[in-house]
Amino acid sequence: MDDPAALEEVVRRTGARAVPVVMVGDEVVVGFDRGKLQRLLEIS
Helix, strand or coil: CCCHHHHHHHHHHHCCCCCCEEEECCEEEECCCHHHHHHHHCCC
């Protein structure tokens, strides 16, 4: 990884070393979860 500090932050926030990690406000989505992303972004 090119940015060890970024990896450390992702692990601290999510408890996982996985991709993708998407943050919407204070919510963290680990992996691709279309339904959760649509709800958080208020899109259909």
